[in-house]
Amino acid sequence: MRAALRDYGGRPAARVPPPSGRPAGRALLLALLCVLAGALPAAAGTFRGRVFLDTNGNQVWDAGDRPVGGCLVSDERSLARTSADGRFQLELPPGPAVVFVVNPPDTWPAGAWWVHLEEGAAGGAHAFPLRAQEQPEPLYFVQGTDIHLRPDVVASYRRYLAHIEALPLPVRFVVHTGDLVADATMLPPLLARPLFALYERESQALRLPLRHVMGNHEVVGCGLPAAFARGQDWGKALYRRRLGPASYAFRYGRAHFIALDGTTLRDGKPYYTLDPDSAAWAARYLAEVPADEPVVLLVHEPLGATAADQRLLEALRGKRLAGVLCGHGHARTLSTWGGAPQVMGGAVSYPWHGLLPFPPQPRGYVLYRLGAGRLEHLFLDWATERSFDITRPLFTEVLTGRQAVRGLVSDLQGTITTVACAVAGRAVPATVRRHGTLAQAFSAEVDLSPLADGVYDLVVTARAGAGQEWRHSQPLLVVNGRQSRFTAAGPATLRFRVAGVTGAGNTVLLNGETLAAIPAGTRPTEEVTVPVPADRLRRLNTILFRAAPREGGYDPLSIQAVWLHLGDRRYRDVRFAPLQRRAARPPRDGGAPEVAAYIDLTYHDARAPQP
Secondary structure, three states, X not given: OOEEEEOOOOOEOOOOOOOOOOOOOHHHHHHHHHHHHOOOOOOOOEEEEEEEEOOOOOOOOOOOOEEOOOOEEEOOOOEEEOOOOOEEEEEOOOOOEEEEEEOOOOEEEOOOOEEEEOOHHHOEEEEEEEEEOOOOOOEEEEEEOOXXXXXXXXXXXXHHHHHHXXXXXXXXXXXXXXXXXXXXXXXXXXXXXXXXHHHHHHHXXXXXXXXXXXXXXXXXXXXXXXXXXXXXXXXXXXXXXXXXXXXXXXXXXXXXXXXXXXOEEEOOEEEOOOOHHHHHHHHHHHOOOOOOOEXXXXXXXXXXXXXXXXXXXXXXXXXXXXXXXXXXXXXXXXXXXXXXXXXXXXXXXXXXXXXXXXXXXXOOXXXXXXXXXXXXXXXXXXXXXXXXXXXXXXXOOEEOOEEEEEEEXXXXXXXXXXXXXXXXXXXXXXXXXXXXXXXXXXXXEEEOOOOOOEEEEEEEEEEOOOOOEEEEEEEEEEOOOOOOOOOOOOOEEEEEEEEOOOOOOOXXXXXXXXXXXXXXXXXXXEEEXXXXXXXXXXXXXXXXXXXXXXXXXXXXXXXXXEEEXXXXXXXXXXXXXXXXXXXXXXXXXXXXXXXXXXXXXXOOOOOOOOO
């Protein structure tokens, strides 16, 4: 049997040197194995061991240590509960296996909490050391998700970890809910291993305990053609070897945290749904959970209504589900699953992976507070000291007249005293009130009616004592029907990519007049270039892509990557990421479906890359 031992931070488990002056001979090793196993050598397929409180911190069961009875140990299939002397026994099927311990309340792993076995049928033995830990309420912890770590973004990942450790609250642990690396799905094991090693190595800088959840990007080689040879470390095997079980649980106080495998493999192909085996294991674990103890689910892909989801939901009946923490969509969404909040936690990788730039909202990670079974959360941006979350107006809206402004500003210590909102230099004070325990809520009304059509920055300023202040800006699209004087320095070029063109008749309109026809033979995602005379340009340009009628409806037109190039700069609709594909929709007053883009040729978009 070969066993890879790693502790909860991904580091190799500590080994105990032999006593000074005594060689570590065969007899000593055999005696140690017998102590760990608790008796005779294990039979084939039988895995034995002990769970104990490690009073002297040497990670070995010896005099003075105390056994932990009633503790759960599992291999992601079956569950075993330790006897009064801390011993357990599991029967393992053939094939690789991961055996782990679920720490009881008021304890935490003192070393390796899981062990990887190359061949479960060979049996073996292991001891799991725990340490006593006070676990008072409320509990503060952090969720990071969709990290997509790669060599060129290590500095940003380190900045994220440092931001967590600088939080002025007693954060107890961090959970990473999947897509830890980018992108093992398109790599064979030989090339995926360095990515996993990079993630493990860089994560060691975090001084807080870190737990991992498997994401679809950790499923090695599943996106490669079937002709590639399969073997060791393909699929989910490398994750289990390097980072531990994909389905497991751990405790903090009365709370149960259950990690799930949100990716199903069928015929070697990934599906973004809860793995049935993971749901089955969770159901067995939940049968051991008292009805009054809170449960938090950790999963990469959000839970829905598949058969596996329904099995999990049935197992949760009568339980106290506090929340579901997920990722995958790189979005900040709050939905409901199983009667509890399901929080999609944004993406640590928001500046470097996905549709860039992301909307101007904090989405780097999520801070949670769990107390009395209630889960409170706050989205934070690891790139800023103070996070602002403007909830109204929506950044995609077309605005006019007077507008309400609503939002949150992170305030973990209750120091914010005033907030002001300003547009085009006109500032108004906001009403401030405490929002839960983690933030201040603010509200104000701004008058946009005097403004000419264009894009303006909404600037929110929060102030605390001793002259401290923090600012956040977010672009607003204002259309009051008032044009400002504007003279273009020369002609421009409109560039865009299109899909859904099946014939002639799809048109582009600029500021209410036809500019060009989209060629009938345009292939999906092909870039189209249209010259724009200088006298057709305004400060704020309204560009409509209108679908042509077809028998039974219209062309399924969709548009992305819309840019106006003027001189050595290019401009975009600041409400949408350039590569975001937008489908044509009928306007409110009826008519042909269309996609609208508003481009201000005077607005400096600091977030958009320039050619």
